[in-house]
Amino acid sequence: xxxxxxxxxxxxxxxxxxxxxDSMVNAYRAxxxxxxxxxxxGWFVVLRRQTFVAHTVSLAGFPGAAAAVFLGVSAxxxxxxxxxxxxxxxAALARSGKGGMAEESALTGIVQSFTLACxxxxxxxxxxxxxxxxxxxxxxxxxVTPGDIxxxxxxAAVxxxxxxxxxxxxxxxxxxxxxxxxxxxxxxxxxLLFLVxxxxxxxxxxxxxxxxxVFALLVMPAATAQRITARPGRSLVLSVVFALAVTxxxxxxxxxxxxxxxxxxxxxxxxxxxxxxxxxxxxxxxxAGRRHMVEALGxx
Amino acid sequence: MTAVDAVxxxxxxSEAAAALLDGESRVCNAGNEPVxxxxxxxxxxxxxxxxLWGGVDLTVECGEFVAVLGPNGVGKSTLVKVLLGVLxxxxxxxxxxxxxxxxxxxxxxxxxxxxxxxxxxxxRGIDVVRLxxxxxxxxxxxxxxxxxxxxxxxxxxxxxxEVIELVGASAYAHRAIGECSGGEQQRLLIxxxxxxxxxxxxxxEPLDSLDLPNQASVAALIGRISxxxxxxxxxxxxxxxxxxxYLDRVVYLADGGAASGTPEEVITTETLSKLFRTPVExxxxxxxxxxxxxxxxxxxxxxxxxxxxxxxxxxxxxDRRATDRRVTDGRASDRRAADRRPAGSEADDAR
Numbered sequence: 001x002x003x004x005x006x007x008x009x010x011x012x013x014x015x016x017x018x019x020x021x022d023s024m025v026n027a028y029r030a031x032x033x034x035x036x037x038x039x040x041x042g043w044f045v046v047l048r049r050q051t052f053v054a055h056t057v058s059l060a061g062f063p064g065a066a067a068a069v070f071l072g073v074s075a076x077x078x079x080x081x082x083x084x085x086x087x088x089x090x091a092a093l094a095r096s097g098k099g100g101m102a103e104e105s106a107l108t109g110i111v112q113s114f115t116l117a118c119x120x121x122x123x124x125x126x127x128x129x130x131x132x133x134x135x136x137x138x139x140x141x142x143x144v145t146p147g148d149i150x151x152x153x154x155x156a157a158v159x160x161x162x163x164x165x166x167x168x169x170x171x172x173x174x175x176x177x178x179x180x181x182x183x184x185x186x187x188x189x190x191x192l193l194f195l196v197x198x199x200x201x202x203x204x205x206x207x208x209x210x211x212x213x214v215f216a217l218l219v220m221p222a223a224t225a226q227r228i229t230a231r232p233g234r235s236l237v238l239s240v241v242f243a244l245a246v247t248x249x250x251x252x253x254x255x256x257x258x259x260x261x262x263x264x265x266x267x268x269x270x271x272x273x274x275x276x277x278x279x280x281x282x283x284x285x286x287x288a289g290r291r292h293m294v295e296a297l298g299x300x
Numbered sequence: 301m302t303a304v305d306a307v308x309x310x311x312x313x314s315e316a317a318a319a320l321l322d323g324e325s326r327v328c329n330a331g332n333e334p335v336x337x338x339x340x341x342x343x344x345x346x347x348x349x350x351x352l353w354g355g356v357d358l359t360v361e362c363g364e365f366v367a368v369l370g371p372n373g374v375g376k377s378t379l380v381k382v383l384l385g386v387l388x389x390x391x392x393x394x395x396x397x398x399x400x401x402x403x404x405x406x407x408x409x410x411x412x413x414x415x416x417x418x419x420x421x422x423x424r425g426i427d428v429v430r431l432x433x434x435x436x437x438x439x440x441x442x443x444x445x446x447x448x449x450x451x452x453x454x455x456x457x458x459x460x461x462e463v464i465e466l467v468g469a470s471a472y473a474h475r476a477i478g479e480c481s482g483g484e485q486q487r488l489l490i491x492x493x494x495x496x497x498x499x500x501x502x503x504x505e506p507l508d509s510l511d512l513p514n515q516a517s518v519a520a521l522i523g524r525i526s527x528x529x530x531x532x533x534x535x536x537x538x539x540x541x542x543x544x545x546y547l548d549r550v551v552y553l554a555d556g557g558a559a560s561g562t563p564e565e566v567i568t569t570e571t572l573s574k575l576f577r578t579p580v581e582x583x584x585x586x587x588x589x590x591x592x593x594x595x596x597x598x599x600x601x602x603x604x605x606x607x608x609x610x611x612x613x614x615x616x617x618x619d620r621r622a623t624d625r626r627v628t629d630g631r632a633s634d635r636r637a638a639d640r641r642p643a644g645s646e647a648d649d650a651r
Binding site for chain 1: 410423428430431434435439440473
């Protein structure tokens with residue numbers, strides 16, 4: 001955190017000053033890429049109710065990054081390798097069963113505790129590293145290099161392209177698997193592919209929010225958007241809007257305050273979710289009131 | 301996603317949707333080969349070496365409404381699988397629309413056994429219907445193209461609206477489907493099965509787990525659609541009474557055998573006694589309801605469907621349980637008959 005940061009009375013000049021820093025510009029670029037990707041993939045995660053799997057896959061980023069630092073390679077390799085690897089393990093093992101939800105969640109829990117344990121192992125192996133654990137778990141936006149941004153952008157482009165291609169059949173298979181199967185939608189293959197895409201996404205998001213707070217971008221904007229509208233197109237767009245807003249405000253707030261980025265993003269996202277719930281409650285309450293009135297009028 | 305890819309996806313999407321929507325206002329079999337929609341000749345099915353039912357002779361013509369009846373675990377859903385081509389028939393001949401089962405594609409609409417949507421699922425009913433039209437196509441429709449998009453896209457939208465109106469779901473099609481009642485969900489799912497203008501509609505226990513007024517109204521809806529849309533309906537049913545006024549034909553499956561014909565021919569004391577090789581009595585209540593007494597299981601009962609579904613288990617035990625239930629069920633069915641709605645009412649029941 002820059003020592004001379006902190007808000008003055010002139011917000012515009014503060015922002016202007018923030019933009020002069022290359023590290024902040026890079027952080028905004030990376031955050032924007034990650035927010036769009038997380039919002040789109042997260043929308044399907046929420047719809048398919050795979051939040052537990054998403055959580056597990058993103059936690060795998062922690063041992064991944066720790067291992068990468070221990071081995072002296074870029075942390076991004078560790079994130080991508082371990083997150084996609086964890087997704088592949090869950091996909092491969094879940095395949096042998098008959099796809100029962102209970103079995104899958106038990107398996108997911110096993111993978112989750114194992115990845116956490118591995119993370120602590122790598123932290124213990126790399127002795128002087130303990131200071132970095134916080135940023136691995138709770139996120140950091142400093143030190144994003146142009147090279148990192150290029151990798152983030154490339155992976156995001158591939159994942160989004162794949163999502164555009166499989167989007168509709170995946171939606172069909174998620175909403176109505178029995179009929180989708182009867183129509184010849186390869187729902188099994190699609191769900192395996194989606195897990196791998198989820199792994200890549202979790203790896204990207206982990207690099208900004210940290211492994212523990214991936215949900216802030218992966219699940220909260222999508223859940224918020226789905227609370228507000230049941231129209232798929234609209235809620236997908238809203239999800240992206242929320243993720244971008246939360247990321248941009250979170251980065252700004254983290255720059256002007258001594259608190260970590262993960263906290264800000266999560267707090268803003270949670271605030272949005274609460275507001276959306278309040279909105280949903282008000283809409284339903286007014287709807288119920290109107291129905292009540294219609295009934296009353298109909299009776300009298 | 302690049303703009304070019306997305307536009308491509310939209311184009312192929314519209315063309316495909318247009319291909320589905322040809323043959324407007326189809327008259328029965330007009331422009332199609334003059335063949336029966338379903339033709340079974342001496343068909344039988346076996347699972348794991350055990351014959352479930354056999355000797356089924358059935359011809360379903362365009363626009364006919366046929367019920368598949370029988371005791372639990374006899375293989376009614378297996379007949380559906382045979383018609384869909386998922387499971388081959390063990391013997392005999394099966395033709396669907398003049399071809400081998402499983403090759404008719406969009407010409408068959410299928411409604412699987414009862415599935416309900418979770419209350420938290422935030423997708424509108426109209427979207428679920430739309431997925432039935434083009435949900436199996438790759439790519440996603442680009443938002444905003446509807447305004448500039450071709451007539452094909454609009455035709456697809458119009459078809460979805462039309463089919464929702466047909467099942468009387470317009471009032472709640474824009475609500476999240478998880479918030480709809482069981483009867484409302486079932487209507488939307490029927491719309492989904494109908495959206496591609498199939499010539500055959502295969503429904504697996506669509507009235508299961510609906511309350512009685514909704515059973516009557518959904519049955520009336522299916523009866524009306526089979527006539528107005530010229531779509532043949534093969535429906536697996538547990539209770540014949542809600543659909544009895546609309547039926548052209550029934551298939552009664554029994555352990556190893558089967559009987560088919562009009563309801564008047566099949567649901568009689570004589571035919572069912574012969575089929576089940578045990579004395580069975582068919583009683584007709586004053587309101588026209590049929591009650592089957594003494595068979596392996598009476599079709600009127602709303603019992604736990606899966607209690608007897610353990611095929612290959614101790615059959616006699618299941619029979620005894622069925623008889624016990626029948627005794628206690630007698631008075632309940634009288635009560636149900638009393639508060640039944642008049643046949644033909646399609647009105648939605650209040651939630």
